[in-house]
Amino acid sequence: MANSDDTNLKIDVETISSSSRSFTFADFPEDVQLCILSFLKPSDIVSFSCTSKRFVSLCQCDSKLWFSLCDKKWSSKTQIRKWGNGKIGFKLLYKTLNEWENLIGFWRRIGQGNVVISTSPLVFFEWGPCFVTGSRVLPSKTGTYRVIKTPFLWMGLSPSGDPVNFLDPDCRFESPEDFVRAAELGVSDCDLVPINIGFTGKSHVVVEENRSFASPYSPEQINKGLRRSSSSVNVGGDDSGILEDVAGEESPSSGSLPERLMSEIYQYFANRTSPSGDRASRRQRKKEKERQGRRKWEPEHFVKVVNCVPTPSRPLQGLWKGICDDMNLDFFLVTYDAIGGITCRRVGDPSEPFSGHSPVFWKSNTTFIESPFSAEEEYLYDSRIHLRPLASVDPIHGYPPFGDNEVVSRILYINSSYDLVNPDFTESSDNSRHVGGRVWQYANGTFGFGFLRNSFIIDLKHIALNGCLLDTADIS
Template identity: 60%
Template sequence: MASNGNDGDIKSSFSFSDFPEDVQICILSFLDQSELGTFASTSKRFLSLCLHDQRLWFSMCDRRWGRSKTLINKWGNGKISYKLLYKTLLEYENLIGFWRRCGTSAGTAVQPSSPLVFFEWGPFYITGSRVSPSKTGTYEVIKLPFLWISLTSKGESINYLDREGKLELSENLVDSGELSVLDNDLIPVNVSFMGKCHVVLEESVISIGNSLNSSSSPNGRFIKVHSSGNVRGEEYEDVSGSPGSLPDRLMSEIYQHFANRTSPGGNGSSRRQRRREKEKQGRRKLEPEHFVKIVNCSPTPARPLQGLWKGIGDDMSLEFYLTSYDDIGGIACRRIEDSSRPFNGYNPVFWTSSTTLIEPPFSAEEEYEYHSRVHLRPPAEADDCHDHLQRSDHGAVSRMLHMTSSYDLVIPGTTINPRQVEGRIWQYRNGTYGFGFLRNNYVIDLKHIAQDGHLLDTMEFSND
């Protein structure tokens, strides 16, 4: 306690070292890894605390992920250090959210590969699921888990591709390390980052037990690949930064040559045995799959139309849409389709050069444009006369925006009837929106695909 000499003005001063250790740990748990490293350099005591105290690393893991995302004491069957867990989950965290597949893929044995992938936290793992519109004529989406990412009790990364989407993961099953022999449809894979927004999945050529000795996979976690160049131009709107380029054929062949070598003294017999077993099964080695992250998949107050949406199209089937604000001040909406289809990335559903939404009251002509249209809805909802979004649905629209279609982008300068290319966007009071062209008499109303990190209207995939 320090005093300035005045009886009525006494001030107390404490250093950080004067606080109880549990209070110190609580305060330090608010820091990130780099900030903690800076603090550790202030004294030998704090260096030891920051490097080795498991209570601190537990608190850091619990504060960042344990409150609502995952069960941190279940990872690695509760036998790994929390410092290792923190570093691992920090890498895994970048996976969480929506990704879009680029390039071709054979998909699973029971379902073609969806272009949209969703990664989410599990109790002691991360699940990657392929997300596709259902064929039921409803807003339901098919969620098919295909990738499991976890840790063994030795701190080794364990990543498996589940071809059938039927695996039910348990702690003991992960820790046993016997997933590879549990089912012929489980394939060990490597998850390789090329920057923060480009991920590659490729079949692993080494066993889990040897992964820690691989120079390309330090600590058994994700591989980081640095590359120059760019991904295809159609993916630019989905990512930030410049992901690496896809490997060309020559480099791919060189990589495969060295990756499949059997080193002297290594576990060559087990590799050859696994190769023979795969050959007996008649299964070819999986081709790598590339995914690009969708970084702006939710609306914001400044960009209310942004994000991933779903809606019933004019053929009464469910479709996915991605709406983004571009660098030249416009708004573009595209269907999320198989990127292997020619030119699909260059065909926006609509585009508008203005982002200024018009506030009500609207003119009589604009009121008529909205209320004279039929809203496309699933048949089950359309049969309900109360929930048909009838033409007297006053008050639903909060703001409006004029738009143009892709016609004047593809054929610039072409003289076309304005009603063939112009349209309207109507933002609703609940935060969703609908759009329609003047040439049609309907509105496609869009709904959210996910909310608060969870998929909406999911359904189980059936083989029947």
């Protein structure tokens, strides 16, 4: 009996010992290892690859690990198997898309460059099936909520992994896919401009002509793959150091001034201190004019429009569109400052001086008045007309009939730009410059605003939702 108990005890101890034995990462099958690694950041994969020679090859597994990383991050946005005609390695693809992803969204042009004066400063970058496109976005002049989207810039990859970036200065394409079919549309190769996309940090990009090519390239060249662009993304060449490159969040040159700009600054001060500075300066200006005369495209600078989406703590922030008192559509940008204040500005028409600078309304204290509202506030809202498109009576677009009031959830007191000089004085004054107003936030998350001197409310709608432009109009 004792022997039987000893035997059972021995078996139990062995069972417990074997079941409690710890497993290392190397004990798992390779498929499980790759699955676990696919959840890591590239920087973590780099660190892990240094632990053993076996794991180096595992971390460089292009068809499994890096495909999985690309698939998880971008498969819902673009067709990763079609980039570079399906011939580019996924390590190279990850490196490129990881940097280009920061482009997605709205950007605002600063300066005029060579853009037509009536062109909107607003640009929208989005994913295509196997490319990224940039489109200029304009409010329609048809008295509707529709926006005009005109693609003008295309970014792709050749089969060898080189960036292939070009634009059409006249914005004649009706869809992003038309860039690829440019030859079929009768667009000659001299109409397309090869470009570089220069990144300065994450909020500033420069689009400039790539003058390293003898002539602009044609769509036929795109299919064959072009020699390297001088874009800030270096995805061509061999795979040496690719893990370290992919792991970096920003280019080493991020935040630094372009080399050509530094050269020009140095030349300027050298001319100022040189005895022959005047003559050298004149020669420099002459050369610059000659160089500009050969240009097809002047550099354009864009800054990113951050915080485009409202949040619970900042319910009004973002890009909005609304019908103004002239019954034309306009774009508005609402931003919150570091101390809790709020400012609404038009994304202005460049033909109007300071249109994008002076505030439409502002408020230093963003404390809302909650329901129930006083009889005076109810009257202020009910006595005003909602400015909406006449076409909004069409139920196809889902807009409420003209004049129907939304359900107001909260009210915010606002001031206009006139009050920036002395808000205390204007609040207590009865003069004609008293331009206090209200923001009426609706239950559906949108809002309208109006001023006491006017009898209308400008209702604002979203320009984009979930990364897609709403109500895009046919260019034709």
